[in-house]
Amino acid sequence: MLSHHELCFGCGRTNLFGLLMELERQDDGSARGRCFIKQDHQGAQRGQAHDGVIAAALTEAISLAAGPDARIAHLEVAITGSAPVGGFLELHAWADRAEASSGGERVATATARMADR
Numbered sequence: 001m002l003s004h005h006e007l008c009f010g011c012g013r014t015n016l017f018g019l020l021m022e023l024e025r026q027d028d029g030s031a032r033g034r035c036f037i038k039q040d041h042q043g044a045q046r047g048q049a050h051d052g053v054i055a056a057a058l059t060e061a062i063s064l065a066a067g068p069d070a071r072i073a074h075l076e077v078a079i080t081g082s083a084p085v086g087g088f089l090e091l092h093a094w095a096d097r098a099e100a101s102s103g104g105e106r107v108a109t110a111t112a113r114m115a116d117r
Helices: 051-066
Strands: 022-025 031-036 072-079 088-093 097-102 105-114
Touching: 022 051, 031 051, 051 072, 051 088, 051 097, 051 105
Parallel strands: none
Antiparallel strands: 022 031, 031 088, 072 105, 088 097, 097 105
16 A cells, blocks of 8 residues: 555544545556545535545545655646545546546546656
8 A cells, every 4th residue: 555654644544634545556557546535524515525635635646656755846626526425535646647536426636747856
């Protein structure tokens, strides 16, 4: 499983308020996995994830796909749907883009430009 460190908001296993994201590297170099939308991730619409949580999940997925020292300089996110609290947000990411889906429906996409290292 890909991770930055144990307290990372996105992928850390000991950050109980975080996303507890589980991503694995794929043969094509992308990363695929999921995170669970908890009650703490509630957005303005009752029973739906906060758009910022979805954006954070996309950011984390791109960062993990890009490599351990990758930093995003610019991110553009398009939220096209919603993800229910109490369900999984499925993620597929590459070094410059990511997709999020819930219940088989795409709910968001992101594109990124990475910072110079």
